[in-house]
Amino acid sequence: MGDDPGLGDTGVKAEGLVKIFKDKKRGQVRAVDDVSFEAHPGEVFGLLGINGAGKTTTLRMLSTMLKPTSGDASVCGFSVTRQGTEVRRNIGFMSTATSLYGRLTAREMVVYFGKLNRMHPDKIEKRMKVLFELFDMNEFADTRCDKLSTGMKQKVSIVRTVLHDPQVMIFDEPTAGLDVLTSRTIVDFVRQCRIEKKCVIFSTHIMDEVDKLCDRVGLIHNGKLLACEPIEDLKSYTDSGRVEDAFVKIVEAKS
Amino acid sequence: MNSAWTVFRKELLDVMRDRRTLLFMLVIPTLSIPVLMWITSGAMTHFLEKLAKEKVDVLVLGQQHDPKLVDELRQRSNPEKAGNRLAKVLEQYGLGEKELALVKGEGKEAFVRLLKKKNVDPKEFIGKVMDSVNARDFDATASNIATQAFPPNFRIITKLDRHPDLSPDDDDYKDVLLNAVRTDEIAAVVEIPKDSMKKIKDEDTTRITIRYLETSDRSTMALKGLKRIFKSMSKRMAIERIKAHGLPEGFAAPIEIRAERLPGPGLLVKLMSQFLPYMILIFSFLGALYPAIDLGAGEKERGTLETLLVAPVSRLSLVLGKFGVVLTAALVSSLLATVSLAISLQAGFLSDLSVLSGEAFSFSATEAITAIVMIIPISCIFSALLLALSIFAKSFKEGQAYASPLQMIIILPALVSILPGVKLDWMTASIPIVNVSLALKEIFTGNLDQHWAHMALIFISTAVVAGLLLWFAAWWFRREQVLFRS
């Protein structure tokens, strides 16, 4: 791992993250087992793994929803174990499990999260106007969220996530279950984040998405990070040059 | 704290847009009491009227032993023959059974108030009533008017269709009777003793047996009616005997009593102080129930919990904001129930009652404030408990499943205010929920002055428990095992 001195203040650095769940039926589950990686600003870091690999658990620890059993991570220089509120102020988190409040309108939803982020009301208004314009959302800004289509909901979620202009964006399988066009909105948005020099962490089990989007990839399996390298290096693992083949090869070799 | 306020305002808005919460917080507490009262009073009146109007059969055995006595019984148990001039007078003044039920057992004053409410001149009415019953003293008659105006309605029969020869000496005598009463063939049985006529002639006492069935309403009503008839027959005979001996009329009645209620808290206050505490506690709980489930389990079910948890807000602020909304709902709901009960009692079927007793249900500022001060901490307990349960649950359904047993645990101690004779003392003051229920009862009865020490104890202990539970809810909300249950 590189030891870029300025990294800690703008990116994400996970060091030996471990999460053990106590499950009634399965006993102790090592959902995440000694995971370390770095993600830099202006870079999309992909977390690739099959169902149950430990992606969600890792990202939940990064966003302070779960406490690591051991290890730590820093987000923009703040520790996820000791400086939870500061970490959360600097991240935008979006997943299939971050739904909207159905009884609030799109605008109320966005304003609420602006307030929770301690933004000034004028600033919320200004930023909301820009973002609603950008995503072409003015038509349904005052419609209750439960009446919106999935695509519209995704847009509201994106605005909710970036309203406070966080430096680190964390996406947990954001395109799961979405149609081509709606996923496209998200993919475009992730690219936009890279242009804006944000640090993006993106988890998925879709190999193509990794290929399309990510600069560097962390390969996670059974809670262990099996590889962590630039996408080009990963693809050169096999003759075919496909991510999928590389994934299978690495998993078979290391487990 | 700023964020707790932000959370509070958003959750309040959210919850107010939920029809179920509105239903439980606003509509049910407001409407359930008047509707319940309307239905029960309507149903009661209906069934009582039906029972009263129904002509039931009474079997008289041993008619041959005293035909004259049975004749008089027959006369008196037939409303048309009993020929009631009194009933006609009452009808003329628009006094039905319902109004008379109100003044039953009351003295002259109650009548005067009732008549004034109907804009009737009491003097003229009293004159006509006394004329119709040949009474001299209205005060003595007043309490009996209702009973006299509506005599029982019996058909006297002397044998059973299927057992024409039944006699008290038969082995299966009681079994046959039991069967006949059970099947509603007859309502009761009157046994005239063999020596009845002789005993009466000898100015002695004849012993008549009435057989009835405790579990049958027709039968117990018949028993009451028969007792009344025999009592007045007995009185008539006594007066005749006294006159025959040239003694004064009061000879056989050295003592006559009349119960007069003191002015002050009466039936209305009693009812209010019994039902209000129970209502307040139940509606406080019910008002908190839906918002609590919505704000806890609802976040999980709708997948908004993570959205909220990644916001830079402390878990304490989240809990406080949510708790505030649940508590508000509990207080609004119990307040509405109180107002609704007060209005229903004043305006509803008990309005006549309050007019009669000349009382109104009202309380002083001190009493109102003390009541509110007692209600707030217990509502905090309900809110914190329900919120903690709800955040543990993964879905609405699970949340409701946890809340139902809790509801049972709360209803039973809350009911204590309705039980007669349970007083607020140091023992009852230390039982949670029971103590608040009784404290409210004492406040509404007007006994606050005697219970300041109890009130202080109850307030402090309830507030301490409420604080602990709120602290628990906040701690609970920080646990991964609660928020991310698998």
Ligand SMILES: Nc1ncnc2c1ncn2[C@@H]1O[C@H](COP(=O)(O)OP(=O)(O)OP(=O)(O)O)[C@@H](O)[C@H]1O
């Ligand atoms: N709260 C929990 N309690 C117990 N076990 C859990 C909990 N959350 C996750 N796990 C277990 O940890 C392991 C990793 O789960 P995780 O959700 O992180 O996987 P994932 O890579 O996100 O999978 P998917 O692609 O299905 O989302 C799984 O075996 C899962 O069953």
Ligand SMILES: [Mg+2]
């Ligand atoms: Mg996942």
